Amino acid sequence: MNIKIKKESIFITIFFAVSIVSVCAGEETKAIALLRDSGTESSNIQSDTETADTCAVSTLVELMKDESSGIREYVAELLGDKGNTSAIPVLIEALKDTFPVVRKSAVMSLGKISDSSIVPVLINMLDDKDTEVRKNTVEALGKFGDASIVPNLVKMLNDKDAEVRKSTVKILGTIDTGDSSVIVMLMNVLKKDKDWLVRKEAAFVLGNIGNPSIPFLIKELKGSIKGLVALSLGKTGNVSLVPVLKKALNDENPETRKYVAQAMGYLGRPAVVALMTTLSTPNENKDKRKYAAEALGIVGDSMAVPVLIEALNEKSEDIKNSAAEALKNIGQYAVDMAAKKLVEDEHNFDVCFKNAVFLAKFGDGRSLLLLVEALKLETYVEKALPVLEKYYGGKVKKVSESKEILCPACEGSGICSGCKGTGKSGEGIMFIPACEWCDGSGKCFICKGEGKIIKVYYKYIYVPAAEGKVSIGMPEVDPGNK
Ligand SMILES: [Zn+2]
Ligand SMILES: [Zn+2]
Numbered sequence: 001m002n003i004k005i006k007k008e009s010i011f012i013t014i015f016f017a018v019s020i021v022s023v024c025a026g027e028e029t030k031a032i033a034l035l036r037d038s039g040t041e042s043s044n045i046q047s048d049t050e051t052a053d054t055c056a057v058s059t060l061v062e063l064m065k066d067e068s069s070g071i072r073e074y075v076a077e078l079l080g081d082k083g084n085t086s087a088i089p090v091l092i093e094a095l096k097d098t099f100p101v102v103r104k105s106a107v108m109s110l111g112k113i114s115d116s117s118i119v120p121v122l123i124n125m126l127d128d129k130d131t132e133v134r135k136n137t138v139e140a141l142g143k144f145g146d147a148s149i150v151p152n153l154v155k156m157l158n159d160k161d162a163e164v165r166k167s168t169v170k171i172l173g174t175i176d177t178g179d180s181s182v183i184v185m186l187m188n189v190l191k192k193d194k195d196w197l198v199r200k201e202a203a204f205v206l207g208n209i210g211n212p213s214i215p216f217l218i219k220e221l222k223g224s225i226k227g228l229v230a231l232s233l234g235k236t237g238n239v240s241l242v243p244v245l246k247k248a249l250n251d252e253n254p255e256t257r258k259y260v261a262q263a264m265g266y267l268g269r270p271a272v273v274a275l276m277t278t279l280s281t282p283n284e285n286k287d288k289r290k291y292a293a294e295a296l297g298i299v300g301d302s303m304a305v306p307v308l309i310e311a312l313n314e315k316s317e318d319i320k321n322s323a324a325e326a327l328k329n330i331g332q333y334a335v336d337m338a339a340k341k342l343v344e345d346e347h348n349f350d351v352c353f354k355n356a357v358f359l360a361k362f363g364d365g366r367s368l369l370l371l372v373e374a375l376k377l378e379t380y381v382e383k384a385l386p387v388l389e390k391y392y393g394g395k396v397k398k399v400s401e402s403k404e405i406l407c408p409a410c411e412g413s414g415i416c417s418g419c420k421g422t423g424k425s426g427e428g429i430m431f432i433p434a435c436e437w438c439d440g441s442g443k444c445f446i447c448k449g450e451g452k453i454i455k456v457y458y459k460y461i462y463v464p465a466a467e468g469k470v471s472i473g474m475p476e477v478d479p480g481n482k
Contacts, residue, residue: 057082061090069099076102080109088113092121100130107133111140119144123152131161138164142171150177154185162195169198173205180216183209187216190232191225203228207235207266214238221248227259234263239270246274249291261295272301279323280307290322297326305330309338312358320358328362335359339366353380360391368392375460385460393465401457410444414451417444 060082063075076094079087087109094106107125110118125137138156141149153175156168169189172182186209189202206213214236221229221244230248233241245267249260264271278284278292293311296304304326311323327334342355343366353374356367371388374380375396385396406412415421418437425433434440443449 057084057086061087064090064094069097069102072097072099072102073105076105076109080105080112083113085113085115088115088118092118095121095125100128100133103128103130103133104136107136107140111136111143114143116144116146119146119149123149126152126156131164134159134161135164135167138167138171142174145175147175147177150175150182157185157189157193162198165189165193165195165198166201169201169205173209180212183213183216186213187220190228191220199225199228200231203232204235207232210236211238214241218244226251227253227256230256230260230263231266232263234266237266239267242267242271242274245271246278249295250285250288251291257291257294258298261298264295265299265301269301269303272296272299272303275299276304276307279311279319286316286318290316290318293319293322293326297322297329300330302330302334305334305337308334309341312338312342312355324359324362335362335364336366339364343367343370353383357383357387360387363391372462375462381460388462392462395463395465397461397463399459399461401459402454403457404452405455407444407447407451407453409446410451412451414444414447414449416442 057079060075060079064072064079066072066075072094076091079091091106091110091113094102095110097103097106103125107122110122119141122137122141126134126141128134128137134156138153141153150172153168153172157165157172159165159168169186172186175182183206186202186206190199190206193199193202206217214233217229217233221233226248230245233245242264245260245264249257249264251257251260264275275292275296279289279296281289289311293308296308308323308327308330312320312327314320314323324335324338327338339355339359342359343352343364346352346355352370356364356370356374359367360371368388371384371392374384375388388394388396407414410417416423416435416438419425419435419442421442423435423438423440423442425435435442437445441449444451447453
């Protein structure tokens with residue numbers, strides 16, 4: 001069937017239904033007559049509002065017989081929105097619909113109506129062959145929050161579809177059984193489910209359960225699930241767990257450390273302070289300090305910025321790099337602050353240059369300017385050039401430029417400074433040999449009497465990648481003759 005036509009027919013039918021509802025708000029309408037004739041719930045009609053409600057439901061019930069599955073799906077949804085128990089029989093009937101979308105809609109609506117009489121009907125739907133129907137049935141049952149449904153939900157933890165298992169985990173977390181049975185089930189999911197997202201969901205749900213989960217989680221804070229368990233502990237928000245997580249942070253696996261750091265982030269400032277202390281304690285283990293710096297970057301609390309900048313002066317490249325990486329994670333402003341201190345406020349050019357080279361990998365702007373500036377200085381060119389090209393892109397180009405200048409030997413006179421233009425090596429009446437400098441010509445031996453020479457300068461120009469044509473600075477270096 002053409003989709004456009006189908007949509008239109010749904011619209012017309014719904015419009016028709018809505019019209020009936022508004023007509024029903026008045027008295028003595030055909031719809032009410034129809035309703036009364038049919039005898040449905042007539043004894044319950046007490047007020048105008050209820051009349052309207054019941055009337056709309058009966059109209060919708062009629063529409064559930066429509067041959068279009070799209071209409072049945074939509075009408076089933078509307079019946080749920082009305083929350084009227086009189087819709088229950090027709091919705092239960094819709095659970096047998098051959099179209100999964102209709103069954104799903106009916107299940108969702110039954111969940112909204114939340115009448116305890118339908119629990120057994122919904123439990124049957126947990127075996128539906130359609131994934132979406134099973135998933136929505138789990139969620140509909142969850143609306144009852146009743147501990148008695150837990151045994152039925154447990155088997156859904158083995159459902160072949162990860163989405164169904166994930167929903168089940170979420171719903172189990174909302175049910176209070178009065179004991180730790182749900183925690184045990186969720187721990188099992190966290191440890192064993194084959195889908196990582198389901199396991200992560202279990203970790204979050206366990207964390208949201210809070211303190212009752214903690215003893216179960218701490219026992220499993222090891223091995224390959226350490227990161228997930230830590231996440232869960234962090235989610236409990238219990239700050240007394242800071243030392244436990246700080247210890248868990250010392251793991252060789254960077255993925256694990258990432259999750260432990262995230263978990264510490266959930267615990268907020270007390271965890272940040274603990275990490276800052278580890279980082280700034282000089283005799284603490286190097287790895288622990290490195291991991292603390294890394295974690296501070298993941299947590300992203302700006303409070304840690306000064307301590308991280310301080311760590312950039314560390315001898316250990318590992319700690320320095322982690323601290324700089326953390327500053328970058330916290331934000332560009334943190335890198336800027338570091339650069340201001342290390343590059344702008346540093347007066348020793350050599351130290352300043354080294355800092356700029358280090359900060360270049362974080363794309364810092366102040367370092368860029370300093371490195372371009374360093375192109376003017378012969379001794380720094382070789383170091384600045386590869387750093388500029390690697391971290392800031394673009395190219396450093398060596399260009400030459402010729403300039404006519406006054407001859408430095410004769411200061412522009414063109415006369416040989418050895419013989420003052422006489423061409424002789426001395427004075428007297430005896431034979432006097434010719435001037436050695438000018439071979440007797442009397443002209444300046446550098447400029448050959450021109451008074452001017454051409455001098456070639458070399459410049460290093462940094463051409464940024466993005467702009468292409470714009471060059472930053474036009475420094476002159478290597479003055480000297482070709
Ligand atoms: Zn000269
Ligand atoms: Zn001479």
